[in-house]
Amino acid sequence: MRTTVLVIFCCLGWTIRAEDGYRLWLRYDRIQDVTLRDAYARQLGTLSLSPGIDTTDVQVGAALKELRTGLDGLLGIDLAPASAPPGNTGLQLTLLPSGRDSSVGEEGYRIHNADGRLTLAARDGSGLLYGTFHLLRLLQTGQVLEGIDLVENPAYDLRILNHWDNLDGTVERGYAGFSIFNWHTLPEVIDQRYVDYARACASVGINATVVTNVNANSLIFRKDYLRKAAALADVFRAYGIKLYLTARFSSPVELGGLETADPLDPAVIAWWRAKADEIYTLIPDFGGFLVKANSEGQPGPNEYGRSHAEGANVLADALAPHGGTVMWRAFVYDSDPDADRAAQAYEEFVPLDGKFRDNVLLQVKNGPIDFQPREPFSPIFGAVPQTPVLLEVQLTKEYLGQGTHLSGLAPLFEEVLRADTYRAGAGTTVASTLSGIAGVANVGTARNWTGHPFNQADWYAFGRLAWDPGLSSREIYEEWAAMTFSDPGVHATVVEMLLRSREFVVxxxxxxxxxxxxxxxxxxxxxxxxxxxxxxxxxxxxxxxxxxxxxxxDRTASGSNALAQYAPEVRATIGDPRTCPPELLLWFHxxxxxxxxxxxxxxxxxxxxxxxxxxxxxxxxxxxxxxxxxxxxxxxxxxxxxxxxxxxxxxxxxxxxxxxxxxxxxxxxxxxxxxxxxxxxxxxxxxxxxxxxxxxxxx
Structure with a gap:
């Protein structure tokens, strides 16, 4: 419940309200600029749906509900679909038929204003949903709608949050309370937080989530827990979010009663296939598995003399008939304790390029160590051209103050995405080598979701950059500030704090x-x-x-020689301390x-x-x-x-x-x-x- 504080700034036309942060950036408070609000209301006062839009589709329904909620809050208008708007004004939602407007792809949308008619067009319900959030964002940030013509398509098919949440409600490296997923009361109790979490994710283009810890528990594959997971999937589906689960490699032994988890054992192969069939019976649009194996004590294929590719492929084969994928983490450093840890993941995985199934994605942390305040980009990016790669970044601040320090992470994300690997010549940025982006989530049961109010900006920035890695940190923070704080006079300072804060922490x-x-x-x-x-x-x-x-x-040739894993152009700059960027000097020298x-x-x-x-x-x-x-x-x-x-x-x-x-x-x-x-x-x-x-x- 929001309560009005006694301090009211009538001359500025706005009121300071108490905020608990629960609404995140989806606040939808009334626009105080009367002229702007009236202009929006005239433009958006009516709604028409083109033929072919199925209002019973859950994603279309979510888009329409969000439109009504947003326009009621921002403009004070009750928007209801009409058969046709009067004259040429109003908002029209359109589903594009095959062959029309090839600039709009799956999940993409076009917002176009011509002759007073504002059209939101997409190929599917998810595109209409993402377009709806973009339209509301334009209103929240005071953008001009006249003459607008924009086309948005996601850069990557997979934009996924990884939750390190345990089934008992604890969160590994969690600094915002306990897990928002209450496995004890699922599937019967559907907390409103599940819906609002999905809304927040969809509003920035996140389309998938892993709800269990990478240090996995085989119990999640038990029938009753799969029913609980199915209940979450039912909630997320309306917001275009696919559910994934972490798979413990030893599950055939711990849950299935087999004597081995050897990925080449026929009984193990059959167990994973049967388990995948069971999951898809309950969750028809299940996304697949995230796996941490042979890392920090987690079981894996190496225990049986098998490679990471052989381990990933047995799961991939089980999921393939259903369209599922395996995300196999490249965070390994157990193979040789005397070797340079920064070099081990590259040595382990680059020789396996081309040996993974087509539905396996290699999930690689942004740097070669472990989510440090600053790292060089991982040399794996661009070095495995035959293997789809996910960039993994950490939103929860394990190494950046553990949730109490203000440290805007958009510059960190932007830094790695724009780093040039030179693997296929100049301009081969990390962003250009990716098939998707994964972020280790920073949400919990804290009323404001993230503990520190400014940590919300990391969730927001992750989604926006996963959708469009070409956005700048400044653009993203300007959006977030405008949507999060009512007084325009504070926005510039908030943005500067976010832009500079990570460097302070470093x-x-x-x-x-x-x-x-x-x-x-x-x-x-x-x-x-x-x-x-x-x-x-x-x-x-x-x-x-x-x-x-x-x-x-010393990671040059006179030391561990980990620098040799980078392209010659990178080595030439970093290998000489006189030309090495100062921010990486002691990493390599x-x-x-x-x-x-x-x-x-x-x-x-x-x-x-x-x-x-x-x-x-x-x-x-x-x-x-x-x-x-x-x-x-x-x-x-x-x-x-x-x-x-x-x-x-x-x-x-x-x-x-x-x-x-x-x-x-x-x-x-x-x-x-x-x-x-x-x-x-x-x-x-x-x-x-x-x-x-x-x-x-x-x-």
Missing amino acids: DYMTPLGLHHLMATGHHYGPGPWVDDLHRPEWNPAYYHRADSAGIGF HLPWDYEMPDGTTLWNSLARRYEAGVAGVRWMAEEWAGMAGSIDPVRHREVTQYLRIQLREAEWWRDASLAYFQSLNGLPLPVGVPEPPHSVDYYKSLDYPYAPGIRPRW
Whole structure:
């Protein structure tokens, strides 16, 4: 329920309302510009449906319901379909017959205004639904409709959220409460959150979801749990969202009672085929499986002497008759603990190119390590031309403040999508090598879905870039700000905070290409000193390799030679520290503390100043946000203010603990302007957080 705050700005024509964030960017509050609202109302006051539109189709029905809800809220008009609008005005929904307007593809749409008639045309119900959300977005952001003629088609067929949600309601790396999917009460209880989740996903073009954790549980394939999953699929279907499930590779043993899960065993092959048949009986449009195998203790085909391709193919063959797909994650590093972790996924999967079934997609994280604040793009992109590839990014902020730090992720997503792999010559961007994009979801039972109000922008940005990777972060944030905050006077500042915030986090956590310095296990806070875990690549010290002489991981020919996995053009730039981008310098090079940087400063001074710049950036955000106190509803303003206090305290902790540790190795003074750590490195080492968020359950 929304309540009106007593502070009313009549001269500005708008009212500050209390917001709990539940409505996300789909707020549909009345447009306060009367002239603009009246112009929209004249244009959209009537609705006609072309012949062939089946109003009983669930996606058409969802589009019509959204139109009525949106136009009622934004314009105060009750829109009902009519046989024909009076004159040439009004909105017309049209299904394009085969052969007409070839510019519009599946799921795509055209919004066209000619002679006063606004037409929304699509080839299917999902296109009408996506077009409806786009039309409402135009109204929410105050765009001109006269003369508009736009065609939108998704860049990728698969735009999917991955939920790391467990069947008991916990969420691995979840920082916004528990899972929104209540398996205990399904299938009978259909929470309104399921519907609103699907609406939010569809509004930004997301068309698929995996509702179970990649660290999978075979129980999901039991008959009663499949019925529960079917109930979710029934809700999602109206919003064009296909349901996927994670498959535990050992399910034939754990659930089926077989003695082996060997993918070449006839009984195992038969078990997966029977299970797929059973699933499609309950969920006719089931999407398929997401699999994590032979990684971090998860079972897989390697245990039987089989390759990842042989493991993926047995599942793919079971799904193929039904049109299903297998998404096989390339996140592996167990094969050789003494090798460079950054090189292992490439070494494992590139030789398998062309050996996967056509309905297998290789799901590759944006970087070669693990969702770090900044990584170079994974060298697998473009290196497996015969295998469809999904880019996997993380919305939940496992390594970027764990949900309490303001860190807009659109620049990170944009950075990797636009990176040039040079695999087929200049211009072979990561985006051009993909068949789809997957995002590890950041939603939970928090009333505002994502915990930190600004984390909603990551969900929004992921969907928009998965639909159109050519969008800029600024464009996306300008949309989100306009749809999320009522006062236009705050939009520019909100956008700047989002655009700059990720770089602040990089600076106070992992500047100049440092990476994986987080405390082990829970990944909360700094732990660059950790070096006593039994696997080398679990230790933060493994990644920075700092000593009295220098710092950084040498991945050139003189070191691990992981750089050799990139195209020659990339190697030529990155291989020389003088031409390597500073933001990746210590990812690829081990350099002395007194190495001269391009601006003439030493590496040590530059590193220390980066840490301080990150902290200063958080102070700037806190000051900017405080200055908008009268222009943002008090609930959200107070929430963000409190989170910024946490972020500033933890940014200072990261700076002080990291510099204290590195000083204990090199003995160098800090440059002017960088404060001395208030405690010794032993103090920072002594800090203990046994209940930090994100600790994996040990069952």
